[in-house]
Amino acid sequence: MEAAVMRIPDTICGRLSEGELAANFADAHPPLTHAQAVIEAERCFYCYDAPCVQACPTSIDIPKFIKAIATNNMQGSARTILESNILGGACARVCPTEILCEQKCVHTAREAGQAIRIGALQRHATDWQMEHGGQPFTRAVATGKRIAVVGAGPAGLACAHRLAMHGHNIDLIDTHTLPGGLNEYGVAAYKLADDFAQKEVDFLMAIGGITFQGGLSLGKDFTVAQLRKEYDAVFLAVGLAGVRAMGIEGEQLDGVMDAVTFIETLRSQDKKTVPVGRRVVVVGGGNTAVDAAVQARRLGAEDVFLVYRRGHEQMSATTVEREWAQTNGVTVKLWASPVRIVSENGVLRGVEFARGAIGPDGSIAYNPADTFIIEADMVLKAVGQTFLSTPLQADTIAISGGRILVDDQYQTTMQGVFAGGDCTPGEDLTVAAVRDGRDAAEAIHAMLSQNSGQ
Amino acid sequence: MADLRTTFAGIKSPNPFWLASAPPTDKAYNVRRAFEAGWGGVVWKTLGEDPPVVNVSSRYGSLNYNGNRLMGLNNIELISDRPLAVNLAEIKQVKRDYPDRAVVVSLMVPCVEESWKAILPLVEETGADGIELNFGCPHGMSERNMGAAVGQVPEYVEMVTRWCKQYTRMPVIVKLTPNITNILMPALAAKRGGADAVSLINTIQSVIGVDLDQMAPMPVVGGKGTHGGYCGPAVKPIALRMIGDIARHPELAGIPISGMGGIGSWRDAAEFLAMGATTLQVCTAAMHYGFRIVDDMIDGLSSWMDQKGYADIPSVSGQAIPRFVNWGNLNLKFKTLADINQDACIGCGLCHIACEDTSHQAISKTLVDGKNHYEVIDEECVGCNLCAHVCPIDDCITMQPQPVEGELTWPEHPNNPNRVTA
Ligand SMILES: Cc1cc2nc3c(=O)[nH]c(=O)nc-3n(C[C@H](O)[C@H](O)[C@H](O)COP(=O)(O)OP(=O)(O)OC[C@H]3O[C@@H](n4cnc5c(N)ncnc54)[C@H](O)[C@@H]3O)c2cc1C
Ligand SMILES: Cc1cc2nc3c(=O)[nH]c(=O)nc-3n(C[C@H](O)[C@H](O)[C@H](O)COP(=O)(O)O)c2cc1C
Ligand code: SF4
Ligand code: SF4
Ligand code: SF4
Numbered sequence: 001m002e003a004a005v006m007r008i009p010d011t012i013c014g015r016l017s018e019g020e021l022a023a024n025f026a027d028a029h030p031p032l033t034h035a036q037a038v039i040e041a042e043r044c045f046y047c048y049d050a051p052c053v054q055a056c057p058t059s060i061d062i063p064k065f066i067k068a069i070a071t072n073n074m075q076g077s078a079r080t081i082l083e084s085n086i087l088g089g090a091c092a093r094v095c096p097t098e099i100l101c102e103q104k105c106v107h108t109a110r111e112a113g114q115a116i117r118i119g120a121l122q123r124h125a126t127d128w129q130m131e132h133g134g135q136p137f138t139r140a141v142a143t144g145k146r147i148a149v150v151g152a153g154p155a156g157l158a159c160a161h162r163l164a165m166h167g168h169n170i171d172l173i174d175t176h177t178l179p180g181g182l183n184e185y186g187v188a189a190y191k192l193a194d195d196f197a198q199k200e201v202d203f204l205m206a207i208g209g210i211t212f213q214g215g216l217s218l219g220k221d222f223t224v225a226q227l228r229k230e231y232d233a234v235f236l237a238v239g240l241a242g243v244r245a246m247g248i249e250g251e252q253l254d255g256v257m258d259a260v261t262f263i264e265t266l267r268s269q270d271k272k273t274v275p276v277g278r279r280v281v282v283v284g285g286g287n288t289a290v291d292a293a294v295q296a297r298r299l300g301a302e303d304v305f306l307v308y309r310r311g312h313e314q315m316s317a318t319t320v321e322r323e324w325a326q327t328n329g330v331t332v333k334l335w336a337s338p339v340r341i342v343s344e345n346g347v348l349r350g351v352e353f354a355r356g357a358i359g360p361d362g363s364i365a366y367n368p369a370d371t372f373i374i375e376a377d378m379v380l381k382a383v384g385q386t387f388l389s390t391p392l393q394a395d396t397i398a399i400s401g402g403r404i405l406v407d408d409q410y411q412t413t414m415q416g417v418f419a420g421g422d423c424t425p426g427e428d429l430t431v432a433a434v435r436d437g438r439d440a441a442e443a444i445h446a447m448l449s450q451n452s453g454q
Numbered sequence: 455m456a457d458l459r460t461t462f463a464g465i466k467s468p469n470p471f472w473l474a475s476a477p478p479t480d481k482a483y484n485v486r487r488a489f490e491a492g493w494g495g496v497v498w499k500t501l502g503e504d505p506p507v508v509n510v511s512s513r514y515g516s517l518n519y520n521g522n523r524l525m526g527l528n529n530i531e532l533i534s535d536r537p538l539a540v541n542l543a544e545i546k547q548v549k550r551d552y553p554d555r556a557v558v559v560s561l562m563v564p565c566v567e568e569s570w571k572a573i574l575p576l577v578e579e580t581g582a583d584g585i586e587l588n589f590g591c592p593h594g595m596s597e598r599n600m601g602a603a604v605g606q607v608p609e610y611v612e613m614v615t616r617w618c619k620q621y622t623r624m625p626v627i628v629k630l631t632p633n634i635t636n637i638l639m640p641a642l643a644a645k646r647g648g649a650d651a652v653s654l655i656n657t658i659q660s661v662i663g664v665d666l667d668q669m670a671p672m673p674v675v676g677g678k679g680t681h682g683g684y685c686g687p688a689v690k691p692i693a694l695r696m697i698g699d700i701a702r703h704p705e706l707a708g709i710p711i712s713g714m715g716g717i718g719s720w721r722d723a724a725e726f727l728a729m730g731a732t733t734l735q736v737c738t739a740a741m742h743y744g745f746r747i748v749d750d751m752i753d754g755l756s757s758w759m760d761q762k763g764y765a766d767i768p769s770v771s772g773q774a775i776p777r778f779v780n781w782g783n784l785n786l787k788f789k790t791l792a793d794i795n796q797d798a799c800i801g802c803g804l805c806h807i808a809c810e811d812t813s814h815q816a817i818s819k820t821l822v823d824g825k826n827h828y829e830v831i832d833e834e835c836v837g838c839n840l841c842a843h844v845c846p847i848d849d850c851i852t853m854q855p856q857p858v859e860g861e862l863t864w865p866e867h868p869n870n871p872n873r874v875t876a
Contacts, residue, residue, distance in 0.1 A: 042521040045846050048803030049819065049826055070520075109800040110847065 009255050009348050010278040015300025021271040024298035027138040028190035029093075029120070037124040038056070044116050047106055052118060055104035057431045058085040058438070062101060066121055066388035078129030078135050081122055086161045086438070087154050089130060089200050090183050091431045092123035094191050096287070096370070101429070104176040135206035144211075145448050148173060148231040150218050153181020155237035155432045157204055157422025158437030159444075163210040171231070173222075177214040181239060183430065185264040188291040189271075198435035219391025224417055232451075233444045236397075236412070236419040239438060240385035246283065246391045251340025251381075252289060255348035259284065259292035259382035266295055266331045277378030279303045281351050282330075283338050284382030285315040290322065292380045293330040307353060307373050309337040310364060333374075337366045342373055350375040377433065387423050401425060410440035418444055456759035457766040458752065460494070462733045463625040463710045464652035465583040467494035467556035468725070470767055471748050474588060474714050474735035475500050475560035475629075478745070480534065482544035486551070491745035492752060495556025497653075497735060498653060500533035500588045501541050503563050503573070507595075515662030515672040516714060517688060526688035527738045528662035530673065530680055532594045533562055535723025538576070546569035546580040555622050555731040556733075557581075558627065562588040562600050574622040584624050589640070590631035590656025592683045602656070605631035627712060630654040630696075634690075637696040641706055652700065653712035653735065656691045657683025686738035690716030694729050698778045701730025718747070720754025728774040732767060785861045790837040790853040792816070792830045798850040801826050805841035805851060813840050 016024070017096050032040065044066040052062045061080050068077035069315055097119040101170065102108065105115035129136060145168045149156045152174040160170040178184050183197040205212070218238060229236045243258045245251060260284060262409060266274045266294075268299035276299040285308035293306045306325055308315055311334050317355040326332060352373045356366035387403045398405040398413040403425045408416045420436025422428045458469040470860035473479050473488055474614060480499040488496060517526035549557045550862035559582045563569035576586060579748055588595075589605030596603040604610045611628065618626045629635060632655040644652055661671045661681050671679030693715025700706050713731030717723055718739035726734055739747055764770045794805070794817075806828050809817045816834035820827050830841075842851040865874050 039521060045802045045804060047801075048807035051801055051805070051826065106800040106802045 007344060007347065007349060011255060011377045013274050013275050014272045014329075015276060015278075020273060021299070023116050025189045025193065025271060025295075027193040032117075032124050034124070036126050037069055037121055038072070038119055041066045043107070044070070052101040052116075053106040054303060056084075057429065057435045058091070059394065059435075060084040060088070060122070062118055065125055066095055066116065066118070068141075069121055069125060073127060074128040075133055075136075077125040078133065080288070081125055082129065083137060084438075085431065085434050086158055086204055087123055087200065087430065087434045089126040089184075089203075090154065090187075090192065090197065092119050092126055093196065094183070094187050094430050096318050096321070096429070118378055121203060128325075130203050135203060137161075137165055137207055139164055139207060139209055140442050141326045141451075142169075143167040143448070145169070145232040146171065146230075147226045147233045147235065147444060149235045149237065149443060150174075150224075150227070151181065151237035151239055151421070151423070152179035152201075152212060152214075153182060153237060153239050153433060155239075155433035155437040156181065156235065157201065158209045158434040159235045159237065159420065159441045161204050161207060162441030163444060164207045166441070168232075168445070168448070170208050170210045170211065172210055172212045173216050173218075174212070174214055180216070181237075185267040186260065187267075188263070188295060189267055209315050217391065218322065219393065224395040224414065225390065226395060228414065228416055232416070232448055234417045234434060235437070235440055235444065236423060237421040237433070238385070238391065239422040240387050241391075242386040242388040243381070244384040244386055246381055246383055248338055248340050250343050250348075253341055253343055253346070253348045255377060255430045256341055256379040256381065258378040259288050259386065261294055262289070262380050263295065266299065271299065273297060276301050277376065279374075279376050280305070280378045280380060281374050281376040282306045282382055283351065284381045284384070285306065285310065285317060286382060286384070286387070287317050287321050289380075289382035290317045290325045290330075292382055293325050294328045296378070296380070297328050297330055301378075305333055305376075306330050307333045307336050307338070307351070309335065309356060309366075309375065310324070311335060313359070332396075336372075339368065339371060341379060348376065349373075350380065351379055385422075385428075409443040409446075410436065411443065416447070456756040456764060457801050458756055460733055460767050461626065461772070462556070462585065464686055465495070465552075465556045465558065465625055467733070468554055469494035469752055470727070470731075470733045471751055472496060472556060472558075472733055472735045473740060474737040475588065476737040476741070477531070478737060480739045481536065481541075483550050483589045485544075485548050485557075487549075488740075488748075489552045489555050490746045492710075492748045493555070493745065495583075495733070496542070497558045497560050497586050498545055498582075499660065500560040500562045500591070501538055501573070501577070502533045502561075502571060502600075504538050505536055506535045509535050510675045511781040512673045512675050515682065517662055517686075524686055524738065524742050526660075526662070526684055527686040527741070528660050528673075528682040529657070530675075530682040533560075533588070533591065538573075542576055542580050545577075545582055545679055548583045548734075558584045558586050560586045560588050560629070561663050562591065562595060565599060565604055565614060568619045570614065570623050574618065574624075578622050578624055582624065584627060584650075584654060585618065585622065586629050587618065588629055588656070589614075590629050590633075590654075592631060592657055592659045593681055601774035602631040602633050602659075605629075605640055605656075606634050608639045611640045612643040612647040612717065615644050615649050619648040625650040627651045629656055632692055632696060632715075633659050635700055638694070638703055638706070641700045641703075641709075642736075645706060645709060649709070651710035653714065654696055654700075655689065655715040657685045658689055658692065672826050676691060685715060686742075687716045687718055690722060694725060695729055697726065698729040698775065701772055702775050702778055718742075719752045720758060723755055723772065724753055724758055725774075727767065727770045728772070730772045730775055764873050765799050771847050782864045785858065785863060786867060787858050787860060787862045789856045789858070790839075791856060792837070792839075792841050793852050793854045794830055795826060795850050795852070796827075798847050799828065800847060801828070801849075803828065804844045804846065804848060808840050808844045813838055817841060 041300040046063045065077045065080040101118045102115040180197040216379045280296045280301045354366040354368045404419040418440045420440045421433035473802045475497040479496040515528040519525040591601030595601035628649040713726035714732040714735035845851045
């Protein structure tokens, strides 16, 4: 046996110069020029009952807003988008369009890869609005109704804006000191560069009637029942505050952390103060895993492995995301399940994985006798986020399948309390959260109008 | 290889592609480059009397469509603004250097006999192959009683043509203006005056667009605009109709026609030939892309002729004329039905909405496997072709002619109050 050499994890800050960091975390997909946007817009067929619209969770009238770009009616274009989706600017940047609108674009049916760049065009129009037009909507006559929105992520923001449009007053409450939710501290930095999340929040709040209260937590500072007494209605949009554990030996070691915590750190701090390992192993197969891996590389990690226990088809990260990881120098390893975190004298050394395969009957088996170790200075766990129900313990709100149970009007089992976004069942996407917030606001507005006999 | 040589009113050229009288043929420099590029002939930019005209700055306007430039071109330019002697000297030298190419000189002088009598010998002296009478310029010159102001009055057309035939032995081509309700009137007048050939169309009076900031028609010259002459791809259908009208007219049959108006490809050229032209003139396409475009025109036309077995230009010329009839000669029993190739369909819905909103509600929209599915309802389809034209996919919607039994035209149709009964 070799003499055991004590290895100290090589995890430090500032692996790259400030200039390199700035370049690495700048806009990953720079905006279209107006000329490029017009050429792209002119490619659109202006489909009738367009498949792209059907594929957009917020049902933006895509042919209409694209046609308006082609005719240089920028104001009309932006309004069309924002009417359906007030966070159209963020969605233009973060939506996995390759599995939404652009996948269904009829140009894709004709030739793969030729879809209209709907996201890029949407960004062009909403950027124009934010630069030239400001908030395009005005508020209806004040109703005197007050609504508490808990969670200032995409769902909470969309709900607050739509309620404000209807003339209600909203208190937007969040644990974090800055509004925005995962747009502010979760989504990859290069997708929402230049402090876009806060700019968009400012743009949205400019409608008036929305008061943000940061640093207040449901379950700690107040309960839903208390809010329900004080307000005419409550909307819960608290997202997924929990993370899944791998449940293996060594998970508590220094250097092993949740990918979302790692991302939140780099989103909220100066990049040069964020520690990153020389060798990083990311465990997981979703977009969070991809984001953590790519951002670790961009912070200066030398070798980054993204290890997923199954194959490409089962990965929840889209093909575009996976290829993005690969072009960023991340090594993707499949069919390997983590069995333990390897340590030496209590110091992190790496992760041991068991090789697996899919059997003829479709079942997956990992062979405990066939393992390998990937050395690592840092291990990022990205095996899933979960809804944390503890803040609701004091209340009588039903949970189903690990999320808040709502009816088709977004109402929970507590009268007058609504919920939407990641904390309710459905796809965990920014755009889906926006739809929930918008539609829940309409439901709340309908309820309040009925109550007051309007 | 098809033989592309042409003899047009006695004027020979190695191929039927001539440059129309316009900026591309303004001076020796351009014309030499054109001949080097392979053009069969030119009609020199219209000459007038000295002192030369003065042109404005800002001369063209463009009609762009869905990202394509110059679907139509509008100009407010006048005739040659260079001294007559300079033009004549250059024409003489160029013709001497390129004896195998057609060099035709376009002319426009006031509508008085002395003016024409004076200029014709000067042109003849250059050795040019023929003259083209510009009776078409629809702007500027017409305000001075020339160009279209002459072309719109058949008596003037006949009179000036006769003077020219009287004072020169060069072939006389009369260039017709489309700014007239019936193209046959000036064409017949030209024939009566002794014209050897006609050429058409000149440009169409137009306002290309309005500058919404300056609130003036474009192109804006120092704050104001004027109407101009319209040409380019957008005018091709108008030109084809007028050429066909002349080619099929019994009294005009056989008069050589130099066709122009929107020719930009060999295919356009073949269509002009089929409708009765024997030479082709081009202006806008050359102004858009340069003289090199003639390569594909020559190449494409001759390949197409080889494929179809046409040996030479005369064998193509006028081929569509026997089938260019009046509406009353069309068979009302003929029926064609739209047919969607479901494998090619991409589901854009354009055929459906076009037929649903503006035609005959003959394309159904249903949900099949979660996707919109479009199908033709044969009983409702009137065979108008609209869906086939709006479909963005080539050959996805085709029109399928149905079996026909016999023929029934409007003159015999029971619905016709004036029907001819046997
Ligand atoms: C790393 C990562 C990357 C992602 N990238 C993408 C992407 O590229 N594209 C995409 O479409 N989606 C992406 N998603 C998913 C997307 O961010 C979410 O679907 C979306 O943010 C959900 O919005 P939400 O408003 O429901 O919740 P969140 O955005 O999570 O907002 C919830 C808010 O509630 C607050 N809150 C939580 N608990 C409490 C409490 N007890 N009291 C008070 N406030 C509380 C939180 O502070 C937060 O501000 C990503 C997610 C992650 C984790
Ligand atoms: C800028 C410009 C100037 C023209 N000048 C003349 C002219 O001096 N004499 C003439 O007979 N036709 C003139 N024309 C008309 C062209 O010869 C031709 O008839 C017309 O452009 C149609 O052909 P096209 O569609 O290929 O351009 C001019 C056209 C343009 C665009
Ligand atoms: S499917 Fe594509 S082409 Fe059709 S409207 Fe949508 S973006 Fe345009
Ligand atoms: S040919 Fe005309 S009537 Fe028939 S389906 Fe097409 S659009 Fe409708
Ligand atoms: S227009 Fe063509 S491609 Fe579009 S739905 Fe109709 S048949 Fe299909």
